[in-house]
Amino acid sequence: MSQAISKEGLDPIRELAAAVGLSDKEWNHLIFVLGRHPSESELQMIGVMWSEHCSYKSSKRYLKKLITKGKYVLEGPGENAGLIALDAERGIAFKIESHNHPSFVEPFQGAATGVGGILRDIFTMGARPIALGDYLRFGDLNLEKHQYLLDGVIGGIAHYGNCMGIPVVAGHVGSGSSYNGNILVNVFALGIVDRNKIFRSNTGKPGQVVMVWGAKTGRDGIHGASLLASADFESGKTETKEQKIRVQVGDPFKEKVLMEATLECMQSLSSDLAAIQDMGAAGLTSSTTEMAAKSKIGMKIDLSKVPVRETGMKAFELLLSESQERMLAIVEKGSEEKFKAILNKWGCEGEVVGETDDSELLRMTFDGQTVVDLPIQKLMDAPPADLPEPEWPAVQSQAYKIPDEIKKEWEVLEKLLCHPSVASKKEIFKRYDTTVGAATVFGPGQEASVLWVGSKEHPHLGIAFKGVADENFYQLNPRFGAKAAMAKAVRSLSCVGARARAFTDGINVGNPKNAKTQAALSETVEGLNEAIIAFETPCVSGNVSMYNQTVSDGVPRDIYPTTFVVVVGVMDDVRKAVPSLFQSEGSEIWLLEIPGNRELFPEASLYAREFFPELKPSVCPFLDLEGEQRLQNALLKANDLNLMLSCRDVSTGGLAVSLAKACFSEKRFGFEGDLSKTQSRRDQLLFGEAQGRVILEINPNRRSELMKLGAEFNLQIRKLGNVTQDPTFRIRPTLSGSIETLFQAWSSVFK
Amino acid sequence: MSRHWAVVQFPGSNCDHDVLKVFQSLSKKYPEIEPVLHWHEDPIEKNVYEVIILPGGFSYGDYLRAGAIAKISQALNNLEEVIEAGAHVMGICNGFQILLETRLLPGYLQVNKSLKFISDTVSLKIEDEAFPWFTKKNKGEVVRYPIAHRFGNYQLSKIDKGEMKPVLKYQENPNGSIDGIAGVYRTLGKGSVFGLMPHPERAFFEDLRLTDGQPIWQNAVENLI
Numbered sequence: 001m002s003q004a005i006s007k008e009g010l011d012p013i014r015e016l017a018a019a020v021g022l023s024d025k026e027w028n029h030l031i032f033v034l035g036r037h038p039s040e041s042e043l044q045m046i047g048v049m050w051s052e053h054c055s056y057k058s059s060k061r062y063l064k065k066l067i068t069k070g071k072y073v074l075e076g077p078g079e080n081a082g083l084i085a086l087d088a089e090r091g092i093a094f095k096i097e098s099h100n101h102p103s104f105v106e107p108f109q110g111a112a113t114g115v116g117g118i119l120r121d122i123f124t125m126g127a128r129p130i131a132l133g134d135y136l137r138f139g140d141l142n143l144e145k146h147q148y149l150l151d152g153v154i155g156g157i158a159h160y161g162n163c164m165g166i167p168v169v170a171g172h173v174g175s176g177s178s179y180n181g182n183i184l185v186n187v188f189a190l191g192i193v194d195r196n197k198i199f200r201s202n203t204g205k206p207g208q209v210v211m212v213w214g215a216k217t218g219r220d221g222i223h224g225a226s227l228l229a230s231a232d233f234e235s236g237k238t239e240t241k242e243q244k245i246r247v248q249v250g251d252p253f254k255e256k257v258l259m260e261a262t263l264e265c266m267q268s269l270s271s272d273l274a275a276i277q278d279m280g281a282a283g284l285t286s287s288t289t290e291m292a293a294k295s296k297i298g299m300k301i302d303l304s305k306v307p308v309r310e311t312g313m314k315a316f317e318l319l320l321s322e323s324q325e326r327m328l329a330i331v332e333k334g335s336e337e338k339f340k341a342i343l344n345k346w347g348c349e350g351e352v353v354g355e356t357d358d359s360e361l362l363r364m365t366f367d368g369q370t371v372v373d374l375p376i377q378k379l380m381d382a383p384p385a386d387l388p389e390p391e392w393p394a395v396q397s398q399a400y401k402i403p404d405e406i407k408k409e410w411e412v413l414e415k416l417l418c419h420p421s422v423a424s425k426k427e428i429f430k431r432y433d434t435t436v437g438a439a440t441v442f443g444p445g446q447e448a449s450v451l452w453v454g455s456k457e458h459p460h461l462g463i464a465f466k467g468v469a470d471e472n473f474y475q476l477n478p479r480f481g482a483k484a485a486m487a488k489a490v491r492s493l494s495c496v497g498a499r500a501r502a503f504t505d506g507i508n509v510g511n512p513k514n515a516k517t518q519a520a521l522s523e524t525v526e527g528l529n530e531a532i533i534a535f536e537t538p539c540v541s542g543n544v545s546m547y548n549q550t551v552s553d554g555v556p557r558d559i560y561p562t563t564f565v566v567v568v569g570v571m572d573d574v575r576k577a578v579p580s581l582f583q584s585e586g587s588e589i590w591l592l593e594i595p596g597n598r599e600l601f602p603e604a605s606l607y608a609r610e611f612f613p614e615l616k617p618s619v620c621p622f623l624d625l626e627g628e629q630r631l632q633n634a635l636l637k638a639n640d641l642n643l644m645l646s647c648r649d650v651s652t653g654g655l656a657v658s659l660a661k662a663c664f665s666e667k668r669f670g671f672e673g674d675l676s677k678t679q680s681r682r683d684q685l686l687f688g689e690a691q692g693r694v695i696l697e698i699n700p701n702r703r704s705e706l707m708k709l710g711a712e713f714n715l716q717i718r719k720l721g722n723v724t725q726d727p728t729f730r731i732r733p734t735l736s737g738s739i740e741t742l743f744q745a746w747s748s749v750f751k
Numbered sequence: 752m753s754r755h756w757a758v759v760q761f762p763g764s765n766c767d768h769d770v771l772k773v774f775q776s777l778s779k780k781y782p783e784i785e786p787v788l789h790w791h792e793d794p795i796e797k798n799v800y801e802v803i804i805l806p807g808g809f810s811y812g813d814y815l816r817a818g819a820i821a822k823i824s825q826a827l828n829n830l831e832e833v834i835e836a837g838a839h840v841m842g843i844c845n846g847f848q849i850l851l852e853t854r855l856l857p858g859y860l861q862v863n864k865s866l867k868f869i870s871d872t873v874s875l876k877i878e879d880e881a882f883p884w885f886t887k888k889n890k891g892e893v894v895r896y897p898i899a900h901r902f903g904n905y906q907l908s909k910i911d912k913g914e915m916k917p918v919l920k921y922q923e924n925p926n927g928s929i930d931g932i933a934g935v936y937r938t939l940g941k942g943s944v945f946g947l948m949p950h951p952e953r954a955f956f957e958d959l960r961l962t963d964g965q966p967i968w969q970n971a972v973e974n975l976i
Contacts, residue, residue, distance in 0.1 A: 158868050162899070163809045165765020253812030257762045347762055433870045433899040435953045436807070438769040441960065452958040460958055574958050 013037055020047025029383040033375065041364070041371040044316040048282035049289055050382035052546050057382045058512030059544045062525045070538035072501045078294075079200055080121040080278060082540025083193065084502045086570060087458055091198065093127035094190040094465075096135070096506040096566055098545035102248070103185040107152025108159070111185050113250040115160040116324050118189040120278035123259045124327065126199040126266050127191030130437055131451055132161050133170035134187050135467050135506065135564040139180030141420055141749075146175070146183075153185055158431040163252035164259070168432035169440050170449040170467060173750070175420045178471070178560040181550025186506040186543070188467060188566045192453060197270050201277035202294035204330035206358040208274050210288075210299060211336065213343055213350050214258040214326040216309035217283070221248035221322025254325040254348075261346035262327060265339055272335035279326040285319045287328040289362060293380040295330075298359030303366040305353045315366040330356060387512060390519035392478070406683045407611050409735040413660060414745045416606060416653040416687065423749035424664075447580040447648050448492040450571070462574035464498035467566035469506075470652065473620065475560040476604050478520045480620040482527025482563060487628045487691055488651060489567035490535050494632045495647040495694060496577050497639035498569035500535055505542040505565050510549040510558025517546070520561035528565070534625040535632070537567060576639060580648040581665040585725045587645055588700050589659070589671065592634065594627030594692035595716050606653050607687035622690040627715075631692055634713040638696070643705055646697040654687035658695055659720070660729055660742050668739055673721025674732040686731070697723065754783040754976065756802040759826050761791045766807035766843065770952045773968055781972055791824045797836040801975055805846025807899075807950060817860070817902050818848035831855060835940025839883055839971070844900055847934075847946035855944050856935055857913030861904045864927030868901040872961065873933075874922035875949060881918040881936040883974035884945055884967050893922065894963040896949035898933075903948040905932050913937075919947055 017027050020043060030038060030046055038046065048054055056063065068076035074091050075083035081095040099114025115132065122129045134157050139146045150173075161168050166189070265273060275295060279287045284306070292299040303318045313321075331339055336352050343350035354364075364372035416422055426445065434443040441462060442450040448466040455461065466489040474481030490500045507524060509517045521544075532538055548559040571577065582589075604620060638644050650658045663669050678685055698706055710717040721731070727739040758770045767788065774786035789795065791810075795803065805827075811820040821827065830853060834840055842850035850856050863869055875896060877889045905928040919934030926948075934947030954964030 162868060162870075162901075163763070163765075163812075165808060251812070253763050253809060253814070256765065256809070260762075430870055431868045433868070435870065435872075435897040435950070436765060436769070436899060438772060438953050438956060438959065441958065452956070454958060 013040070013043065016040065016043055020044060021051060022047060025386065026050055026383055033378050039371060041315045041319060042374055045285045045289070045319055045372065046379065048285050048320060049379070052512065053281050054286050055382040056544060057385045058387055058546060059507070059521050062521045063544065065525050065529065066539045067529050067532040068538050068540060070502065070536060073538055073540055074195070074198070076538070076540050077542060080124040082502065082504060083125060083198065084540060084568065086192065086453065086463065087455070087461065089195055089455070091193045091195050092190060092463060092568060093122050093125045093193050094188065094504055094566070094568055095121050095541040096186055096188040096504045096564060097121065097543045098506055098508060099185045099187065100183060100508065100545050100548060103153055104149070104183050107149045108156040109249050111153040111156030112160040112252070113248045113324055114185055114187045115157055116250045116252065116255050117280050118187045119164060119166065119255065119259065120280065120327070122189045122191040123262055124199065124276055124278045125193055126197050127193035128263060129166045129189050129191040130439055131190045131449065132166050132168045132187065133449070133465065133467050133566060134168060135171060135184070135469065136173045137179045137184035137471065137562060138175045139183065140177050141175045143180070149183055154428055154431055157187065160250060160252045162433045164256050165436045167434050167436050167440055167443070169434055169443045169451065170465065171444060172467060173425055173428060174471070176471060176560065181552055181557060182548045182559050184508050184548070184559070184562060186508070186564050188504065190463070190465060190568065197266055199266060199273060199276050201275055201291050204275040204291055204295035204297050204356050206297050206356050207333065208330045208356045209333050209336055209352055210301060210354040210356060211329045211331055211339060211350055212306055212326060212353050213262065213329055214348050215251070215254045215323060216307045216349055217318060217321050217323045217326065218309045219313065219317055219321060222317060222320045248322045248324050250324045257346040258325050258327065258348055261343045261348045265342050268342065269335060269338055272332045272338065273329060274332060275330040277328050279328055281322065283321050283323065283326065284328070289376055289380065291328060291330065292362050292376045296360070296377065298357040298361045299354060299363070300357060301354035301364045303364055303371070305351055307349045307351050315371045388515040388518055390522040391515040392519035392523060393516060403612055409686060410737050412607065412611065412687060413656050413735065414742065415610065416657050417660060417742055417746040418749050419606060419610065419653070420749055421606065422653045422657060424747045425750055426747070427750050441574045441577055442496065447495040448498065450496055450498070450574055450577045452574045458572070460573040460575055462498065462571045462577065463568065464493050464496055464571055465566055465568045466492040467564050469562050469564040471560040471562040472604055472609065474520070474562055476618065477620050478523040478561050479527035480623065482524045483531050483625060484623055484691055485563065485565045486528065486531030486535065486567065487623060487625060488649065489565055490537065490632055491628065491649050491694065493567060493569040494635035495580065495649055497636065498571040499636060500537045500567045500569040502538050502540045503565050503567040505539055505563055507542065507544045508548050508559065508562045509546055511556065512546045514558065517558065524561065524563050531625060534629055576642070578639060578644045578647045580662065581646060582662045582669045582697055582723045583645040585669060585723055586700070587697050587723050588703065589673065589720045589723065590696045590698060590706060591718050591720050592631070592694045592696055592710065593716050594624050594631055595714070596622055596624055596627065605687060605689040607683065621688070622692065624692060627692055630713040630715060631694065634709055634715055635694065638709055641705060643698055643702055644696050645699065648695050650693040650695060652689065654689055655693070656686040656731065656735065661746070662695065663729060663739050664743050664746065668727045668743065670724040670726045670728045670739055671721055672724045672730050676733040686735070695720070755785045755787050755800050757787040757789040757800040758804045758806055759789045759791060761808070761810035761821050761824065763810045763812050764806050764808035766950065766952065770804045770806050773952045773955045776955070777968060777972055781976060783976055784972070789826060791821070791826045794825050794828055795830070795833055797833050800838055802971060803838050803840045805840065805842040805849050807844030807846060810845055810849065817845060818852040821849045822852040827853065831939070834942035834944060837941035839943045840945070841884070842946040843950055843952065844948055847948055848902065850944060850946040854913065855939065856915055856937065856946050857911040858905055858907045858935065860902045861906055862902055863900070863904050869903070869925055870899040871925060872897045873925055873949065875933050876920050876922060877918065878920055879916055879918045881945060882938070882943060883971045885918060886970055889966060895954065895961065896951050896964055897953045898925065898949045900948055904928050905948070919949070
């Protein structure tokens, strides 16, 4: 940074403005509002405040269209996390966050601090975190680099989550060459809050005291938000020292004691704690500016009082440090010592650094000198960015000849089961503590995760959640991708017996200056809204990660637009949660599906991509949101009737893959089915990915009830076969082989 | 004797509330039991607690070595005398690591053979009775408890002559422990010491569909009350 200033013949402050990432338009706006040139510290602050990461300047115009209100919503987007009602006394706080860029540069610490950040978001609201989920995309896993990244990211998440004692109960690992230069690490966390003790960042008042809690401040992570998270990568230069030193270093023990101390303060000193925010990206800068602006108050901070662990730190370093495990709190005057006592009990720092006033100015001094004096309300919003109009490249409908050839079914099935997006992730999940907290009913590997959150009034109450993204759908058609992800997540919740209530979205796209990225944002939001209306599941929190782009051989390459949706639902009785593996020999397996035209080939299925790549499938699979609502209601009714022994969705890889996976319990059941009478093209039936299909396992004597259910909700049902003791997988007339062979193939990828 | 059952809370403990939840559930049926969360900076006096649990977690961040700092905490300052006077101490996971650091049980725990953290649910054979946790009747039974650890590979060096008996063994050794030992036990004066890597507190609640851990807690109630 500082070299830039000394360039001869150039206005040094103007030079610095460019170095912190301000455009000409932003510089002019700043001068206009201030009526003077900014100081160096002010400019550094504005640089991060107006960075993409903090300001959402390139995505705001679409995000504000998202539907965020609904009957269960207690707090929508804008706070540290979203909140929905669990019961009359308690709420659920949840959010997803990305840590893509740091994890690519330094996978272990990047992923670990991602977990730390999202957990702080949850407990800052007053909620005790009870579950984590991780949604990951790597490049081609045959590349050594991506094996290293995979191992590092999993290790970082495991390290932080395990030490904190928050179980990782869900997740998804995928891979594809579009992520070769830019991996995705999105982490989700969920917590439980007392509805009478919810804390926010926008509730500070003049005349209160500002405190910094937690770890001491060092020089780590400076410019992480502006230069790492809001910039693209250049191939071969991603491990420069310049970028490595932007990655923060986490200490889960510090976070654990900070969490316990903060929750104890919230419990015992709730009326003295006016407002609180975690110090994430751009640390002290974003927390002070956001709290002051959102609370519509002024703030005076003495930077010399911030507890430091390095000597000689400059004002701008204190302002931009992303040292982890810190919070900013506004408390009532006179209560400081009470807070310090609790913080010190847990071994945390607690220091008064300033006070609030009614000036609407953010003023900071350092060693007696004024270094910052900004009209904060007027500077919160970056001037609108100049962005291209959204334009999704027209998909050429290709004149292809439907291949006559039908591949050997058994070989297809084996190959699909070893595809990284389908293969078993058990060895990965074994590195996460999935049962700490004594609340995990269903952990990883089930259709959806289920947590037991019983109380005196509702002893068996449960929370379920499911996170989904199919990037191939998004790449083909982002609106379809968003709808399919929402439908799949809601369907999975219905399969286990939970009704969806709300969701959080983790949007990951390329360079916002591309018309295609703008279109991905716009279309994704439209698709999400269609699903929100269909399922009555508003969006209560989220995250946008941009610049997931790498310049390789001079050509910029964006990732496939990838939006993870994590849908959260509630169930009255976790004892009725339905498993996804076959449960008993002799039971009948039925397919419950939404009626409609499924004869599209080659739609964008894994089968089509793997076996007919030359066709470049351009047709989205069947999806009917209105039908999905009926399916949801039918499944929840089936759950009320205790009809299902097991239940699972048909998704990536299609029907045969889902049936095979259902056999992979420890007992290793077999499956005996017959589809020889079907009129459809057989490979389409076995491996197609039409949405809105669910496999049910029922006791044969309850067949008539299932038929009634199908008729009541206008859904098609058809018998697929039976569960057998014999560990053979057979779908007559042509598909047959040993379950063990399939299981070995499925388990062979992630070791 | 008092019926206070304590869970010691160190900074970094993260299974403390899980054990407490088990105690609270037991105390609904047996109101004599009073669950207590005991802060690490407060000394534990003799004859105050009947049962003391050292819970899982990462006490003091596991800086230095797992359990090394907890051993010198004020709470555990005169643990030996407290046990001799009649307390029954169970150390689970990190608590087991702490007990080994105190040398009240012999042996040491090293990193798992796979070098990785392992979280799973495993089958364990109850090898022997261990008052108040396992009765003669339990001997030979197989139970399933969750495990979640990176340093769970139990070993005995040649100079480890301390008294103990293995009371819990893995059916399929997940971490390289000598003889597949998952838990060791000894009596000490009027009390006892039990250290184990698996988590019986996570196998207690019916809502979680795994209740193999119920007998261990139920036995303690029946044997002590």
